[in-house]
Amino acid sequence: MTTQPKSNRKLLTMLILGAVGMFGFGFALVPLYDVLCDALGINGKPQGTASTYEAVIVDESRTVTVEFIAHVQSGMSWEFIPTVNRIEVHPGQLTHAKFYAKNLSSKDTVGQAIPSVSPGQGAAYFNKTECFCFNQQPLAASASAELPLIFYVDPDLPESINTLTLSYTLYDITAKVGGGLKQGAAK
Amino acid sequence: MSTTTHDTVAAHDDHHHGAPKGIMRWLLTTNHKDIGSMYLWFSFIMFLTGGAMAMVIRAELFQPGLQLVEPNFFNQMTTVHGLIMVFGAVMPAFTGLANWLIPMMIGAPDMALPRMNNWSFWILPFAFAMLIGSLFMEGGGPNFGWTFYAPLSTTYSPDTTGLFVFSVHIMGISSIMGAINVIVTIVNMRAPGMTWMKLPLFVWTWLITAFLLIAVMPVLAGAVTMVLTDKYFGTSFFDAAGGGDPVMFQHIFWFFGHPEVYIMILPSFGIISAIIPAFSRKRLFGYASMVYATASIAILSFLVWAHHMFTTGMPVFAELFFMYCTMLIAVPTGVKVFNWVATMWRGSMTFETPMLFALAFIILFTIGGFSGLMLAITPADFQYHDTYFVVAHFHYVLVTGAVFSIMAAAYYWLPKWTGHMYSETLGRWHFWCSVISVNVLFFPMHFLGLAGMPRRIPDYAIQFADINQIVSIGGFAFGLSQLIFLAVVIKCIRGGEKAADKPWEGAEGLEWTIASPAPYHSFTTPPEVK
Structure with a gap:
């Protein structure tokens, strides 16, 4: 050169x-x-940390349907279902919901639930004050657990959205946790 | 520059007068013509290899049901066919043409960085040996489509994925080195008087292509690196469980992928802009607008990537933005097509083989462009997405577009390269066999796609059987037709009618002012361009 x-x-x-x-x-x-x-506020990715509920005015005149869906990563032998499939809520109303998880395998497993809200534009208005998805969920072999979720829908939710679908996908992260949880550059 | 440098350069030239013989000539060569020839031969071998894989695909799809290959092997065939045709056939063919033609077109003695040129070619065979070799290993080769969407390429991919990743790295490094060489050559080595707006359009389009390559090949390298670390080193770029996002893969991939589409078509525009005026015996209509149109297409290509992803659940605003930007590209592309048509208007046209391929390019590429516009319409795309309509679309722009332009270029410049005229009779046979069979092959795919046949699946519903049979017959005929091309080229190298320095009456450009065949060292003293 x-x-x-x-x-x-x-x-x-x-x-x-x-x-x-x-x-x-x-x-x-x-x-x-x-x-x-x-x-x-796109991509249907709800916030990853708990929000605080500050006495929001409840909009009694409006009803929003919240639907729950749960998936388990293929190959992971857990049962994972919402205890209620749909609830009608008023925007601003603090609501409790529960999911049920059971480890069907004979191995201790750590699960991580990843939420997604549809329609994507609604994700920013879906606030969780408490969610099992903020933590990892270790379950011993054959153990089961009730997983709590407390949320409210922001009263500023656009008029065009009447239904919010909250979908959780549960992933097996045992191997990653075992090797020291690597968050990757994505977080 | 010191005088010693001059002396060593001169001594170097004396030493290499004429070409050294044997295999070492090809291994060590830094001559742009040798490297250009190697690129072109390599590309043709890859074209036949990738074509053979397409034959396997079409043989399997000849009838409904599974007859010849396992679904997993079928997936490997679609994947490696795509990778080979994009990175092994079309891109090296353009680099080969650039090596042969750019120095001769701008009056330079060689490429600016000849040793890097040698490297950028010689790493390519290793990349493809790795990629093709992985097909024979346990677990098989890449089977996730040439677009290697995560998590198919991470969670669910075969153990050989690392080889795929490294081979893409090498291909990327090769393209980037080639692109750097092209830019430095064009910027620094133009003959005196060769101003920017006098550059032949092939040189202009390649210059812009080279900038696109430097901008996006590194992004592809980044994407495969993320796939590598996600699969083998526990990162979570695309893994939702670790906080990543598989949809982000598609954004990064298509940020590379859409400019890549133009990398494979802009040099074609340059070739067609050389051939149409030559055989119409008129100057190219609207030279300046051609340059600006090429540049606009290149810039717009960075703003349209998400039209590949309309069905991922983007917000409506984003879908509209990408829809309108995509449609905007039709404007500069239309400028080009109309300029070519205006060039032919009232020209004294003759129809030698290069012109036949160029004319077929204009018509068939435009068909591919129109189906692209249909796909750009967001609501319509929800129906067309991942069907054979998409397959028909991109084969019209890549086969009857890019590949036809490469064939046209080969016929047009073969007399300059070999010193012999090719057999016009055989050339016409090649053209007519190709143009008929390629339409039998790809046109009915539009109907299959509209009727809902999904792409990349080894089996199909019974109602698609008849059209698939026609498509497969077209495919076999098109594959065989390319052997005529091989025969033409070999025959032309071995002998034939002596070619004049300027064998085409209407041809323009510096490459026609030197002898045929082009001497090993040309333009050692730069020509004066008026």
């Missing part, structure tokens, strides 16, 4: 830096994606 004319070397350096920069940009897309989804 030492025999390259100066202008070649300058341009070459710039182009290589550009390529390396774009490699970095690929990884920068990961936090950027989370930030954008958060800021715009």
Whole structure:
């Protein structure tokens, strides 16, 4: 490369830096994606931490249907179901719900439930003051547990949304926890 | 620059007068023509390899039910067919054409970075040896589609996924090095008087393509790296259980993937813009608008990626944004098509093989463009998504688009490369066999897709049987037709009518001012461009 004319070397350096920069940009897309989804309230990703309930005015004139769905990652032998499939709530009303989980396998397993709200635009208005999804759920072999959820729907929920569907997918994270839980760059 | 540098360069040139013989000539060569030829041959071998996999796919789909291959092997065939055709056939063919033609078109003696040029070619065979080799290993090769969506490529992928990842890394490094070389050559090595707006359009389109490559190939490298660490090192980029998001994979992939589509078509636009004027014996209509249209397409290509993902549950606003941006691309593309048509208007046209392929390109690529517009309509896309309509669409733009333009380029410049005229009779046979069979192959796929046949599935409902049989017959015929092309090229290299320096009456450009075949070292003293 030492025999390259100066202008070649300058341009070459710039182009290589550009390529390396774009490699970095690929990884920068990961936090950027989370930030954008958060800021715009898209993707149906509800907030990952508990919100506080501050005596919100309950809008008695309006009723919103909240539906619950539970999935288990394929290959994971747990039973995981909502105890109630749908509730009618007034926006602002603090509501309790329960999910039931049972470890059907003969091994101690750690589960992690990941919530998702549909329609995606409603996710920002679905507030959980307490949720089992904020923690990992260790269950000994054949053990079962009731998993609590306390939530309220923000009264600012757009008029166009009458039904919110809260879906949980339960993942087996035993291996990851065993090896020291790695959160990955995504969080 | 010091005088010693001059001396060493001169001594170097003397030493290599004529080409060294044997295998070492090809291993060590830094000559742009040698490297261009190797790229083109490599690309053709990959075209036949990927084509053979397509034959397996079409043989399996000849009848409903499973007859020839296991579903898992079928998935490996669709995956590796896609990867080979994109990264092994189309992209190296364009790089090969760039190597051969750009220095001759801008009056430069060689590419700016000849040793890097050697490297960027010679790492490619290793990448594809790894990729194809993984097919024969336990657990099989990649089976998750060329788009390797997570979690198919992470949680559910075969153990050989690491080999896939590294082979994509190598392909990416090769393309980036090739792109850097093209940019440095075009920016620094133009002959005196070769101003920007005098550059042949093939050079312009390749310059813009090279910038796209540098912008997005590293993002692809990042995506495969994330797949690698998610699968083997416990990260959770795309794993919801660890806080990641599989939909994010699609965003990152298509941020690369959509500009990639234009990487595979912009050089075609340059080729067609050289051939249509030559055989219409008129100057290209609207040169400047062609340059601006190419640049606009390149910029817009960064704003449309999510049209591949309309069904992932995006907010309506985003769907509309990506729908309108996608449709906007039809404007600069339309400018190009109308410019080509206007170039032919009242030209004294003749229909030699390169022109036939170029004309077929304009018509058939436009069909592919229109089906692309249909797919861009968000509500319609919900029906077309992941059906054979999509398969028909991208094969119209990539086979009758990119591949036809590469064929046109090969016929157009073969006399310059080999010093012999190719057999016009055989060339026409190749053209007519290809153009008929390719439409029998891909056109009925539109109907299959509209009727709801999903892509990437080895079996189908019985009502699709007749059309699939027609499609498969077209596929076999198209595959066999390409052997005529091989025969034409070999025959042309071995002999034939002596080609004039400028064998095409209407051709323009510096490459026609040097002898045919092009001497091993050309433009050692730069020409004066007026």
